[in-house]
Amino acid sequence: MTYKAYEVTKREGEKALASIVERSTDDLPPGEVTIDVKYSSLNYKDALSATGSPGVTKNYPHVPGIDAAGAVRESSVDTFKPGDEVLVTGYDLGVNTSGGYGCCIRVPSEWVVPLPDGLTLRESMILGTAGFTAALGVHLLLLNGMTKDGGEVVVTGASGGVGSLAVMILSKLGYHVTAATGKKEAHIYLRDLGARDVINRGELDDVSGRPLLRGRWGAGFDAVGGNTLATVLKSTHQGAPVAACGVVGGPDLATTVFPFILRGVKLLGIDSALCKRPLRLELWERLAGAWKPDSLDAVCTEIGLEQLTEYVGKILKGQIRGRTLVSLEI
DSSP states (O other): OEEEEEEEEOOTTSOOEEEEEEEEGGGSOOOSEEEEEEEEEEOHHHHHHHTTOTTTOOSSSBOOOSEEEEEEEEESSTTOOTTOEEEEESTTBTTTBOOTTBSEEEEOGGGOEEOOTTOOHHHHHHHHHHHHHHHHHHHHHHHTTOOTTSOEEEESSTTSHHHHHHHHHHHHTTOOEEEEESOGGGHHHHHHHTOSEEEEGGGGOOOSOOSOOOOOEEEEEESSOHHHHHHHHTTBOTTOEEEEOOOTTOSOOOOOSHHHHTSOOEEEEOOOTTOOHHHHHHHHHHHHTTTOOSOGGGGEEEEEGGGHHHHHHHHHTTOOOSEEEEESOO
């Protein structure tokens, strides 16, 4: 059987090229569960894979898409049966394993999460890796001392996918969220998502060289990295946690040990791709229940496979707000 897919090809020394093709299910990788994909989403990592970044995808031709939701077609394990609604995020999906921009995927059963009650397939992919990353970051902040009376929680890169959903979850849980963005037009959007305050990202770009700044933040959720993260670390209150998942501001972190040894600041890395299965299942249940953001459509733009190349370009240029849902049924 064949299925439609957004396939990226790349020859050595040449730019990556993407097109919509018909692929054979015989070419899918080994795995216990075969899934008919209904929805995926666009993440920064997908854009890197779709443009030939060797730091993400090694082998081409390739079908990107680190998120997928749909119905089980075939299963060789008792855990899943044909027709079950499921989702897959992270692991190697869409990296070097054929991903969610194809109407069919085959994956190990351990990667597959039953769709929780309280979420539709569409909602699960508005959340996708971004929502799961946001939930994991909030979980880590709570485990490491974030409290409602500890002060403002700053969210950087707040108008992006992870940032938008972090703002929504933290606000729903009753925290005073200060959203940082470089987009003036996003201020109203972020307040509508629940941010009490919105600041320009320039306020988190300290170049003074000082190892510590006045403590302002009761916790931090960083989706940017680089000097933004360094500035947050040295302006965070005593003993407060900062969770980090971003790299768009650069992979380097120019800081000192002083935030850690003089203020006891905790820097927490968010690794959502390889999160252990028991916690993964628990967090998806929370996202379907008490942590489920209100009005998910408020952060969503829906596209089809034919529009992916356009939106890959947009996300790499920082022109995407919120989440981009990819419907494979359009």
